[in-house]
Amino acid sequence: MTGAAEDDDYEAGPPSQRLAQIGEIVAARLTAAQGVQTIPVDGIEMFVRPDFLTVEECARLIAMIDTDSQPSSLFSEGADNSFRTSHSCNLDRWDEEVEAIDIRVCELMGIDPSHGETLQGQRYRMGQEFKPHHDFFHINQSYWADMEATGGQRSWTAMIYLNMPEAGGATDFPMAGISVNPRSGLLLAWNNMGPNGAPNLRTLHAGAPVIAGTKYIVTKWFRERPWI
């Protein structure tokens, strides 16, 4: 959500010992976690946890997203309206069920909840999409000063698919040559940084247009430092 594809030689941010360490700790935790599978992707640390949420939990989150969502926003300057056409909302972090799910995600990742942004719900109707972007912050953008002061860089992303649209809506990683199909309750997690703790350009990804049906997801972005 923080910028479109960049040239290979573009420096999205400096190496960071802290982010490298977060990468190692979380990857080790996920590798050892029951029910988690490593996705063999060249140049990105990526994991899936099928059935992380039950069908009932997915249904309740979908209902909340339908009630609360508004047209999605973007961080990037000069962003155009076609870039992220979904509707989204912050899930109510004081709702008991949302809070419990949020904590479960943090526990799975082994990241203190203070580093996690509010869970975000997202709905894509037919034809809607999220064009190729990185989840990490681009430090040459005007929003960076504010983000740096409020928790810093985004380290890991955890996304949960709440349903399966009838067609389309995969999460594509064009530089890594992998595409993940929505499956109810499946959690997908990846490290937005490379081994040296610098932003990893290969994490470029997109929510492909939904061709038939509706797609619902929740996304959790983690920061390098406490966010609240």
Ligand SMILES: O=C(O)CCC(=O)C(=O)O
């Ligand atoms: O909808 C998707 O599959 C991708 C969503 C995404 O990239 C995000 O929420 O940052």
Ligand SMILES: [Fe+2]
């Ligand atoms: Fe994203």
